[in-house]
Amino acid sequence: MPCHHQDDAPLEIPALLKKYHLKVTRQREGILTALLAHHAPMTAEELYLSLKAAGENYGLSTVYRTLGSLEQCGVIEKAFLPGDTSQYYRFSQRGHRHHLICVGCRKTVSIDECPVEQFSVAVGEKNGFTVTGHSFEIFGLCPDCQALKKEKHDPQEK
Amino acid sequence: MPCHHQDDAPLEIPALLKKYHLKVTRQREGILTALLAHHAPMTAEELYLSLKAAGENYGLSTVYRTLGSLEQCGVIEKAFLPGDTSQYYRFSQRGHRHHLICVGCRKTVSIDECPVEQFSVAVGEKNGFTVTGHSFEIFGLCPDCQALKKEKHDPQEK
């Protein structure tokens, strides 16, 4: 197979790295690709293990460092899940500030609207605060996880 | 000063502990009192240090354990602050699910309304999710911290 340039790549990871003056390394490409493919927030450890399972054995500290640099550039962002204190990372989605997150598998759906922007500023003003931001995430069980849960309770018998 | 029973105590901590079958100890009373007095979310370490400063030198593990038991009873709850991965605790406020939190000093104002309940359920349904909850917190600078910040930038000269 000849090595030709792919115009149709869904996201040019090398270009993205260059844009932020980060060197393009095998590790960074692998980490970003894995996170991109996962479609749900992941911890550094999860990324490390999934890469290892795929035969890409990078240092755990490299995973942490890469996530850290990418966060500083604003390419990815931290996410916190209810009842879980570990730090998850996901691609930051400009304009998509809010999400519907499955508490079972962490699958994430972006919500386009923001129903609280005006409300937040109003509440801030009423209390003399300068509002700098807000958090709003919806948690629930996705269809797949609902099915899984049902299976567990009624193991295919009446 | 005679030792008389205080009817006007703002919150009967011993009674609260007994209600949840927790023994009434000096440590637990001290920890709850300190958290109650602070009017803002605190970490275990902060509680430990503030108690120590007040001459009450309890083990850090006791602080952690006490916070853990009280959380299990639902007396207090965890809170997460933006850009900070440590676990904060605050009294749980039934019905006050949302807050306006100062990012400078963590002073907290409870918000009575919930402008996102219906919206959350609707978004969940649209995506086939069973909604189990949502998070919504507003962040900003309180009047005091705004003043402090201004001082820093213009150190009282023109």
Next chain:
DNA sequence: TCCTAATTGAAAATGATTTTCAGTTTCAAT
């Protein structure tokens, strides 16, 4: 008062994340 289970403190253990440092790699400039 006495007894037992709950609680405590100190220290060790754990788990997540960060830092250190020597060796390697990228990439811009030759």
Next chain:
DNA sequence: ATTGAAACTGAAAATCATTTTCAATTAGGA
């Protein structure tokens, strides 16, 4: 293509928050 400086990496050590262990103490009912 080669080179060199700066950036990056991996492994191990360090750090930080939190939890657990365990022997000694304490609360509160009998």
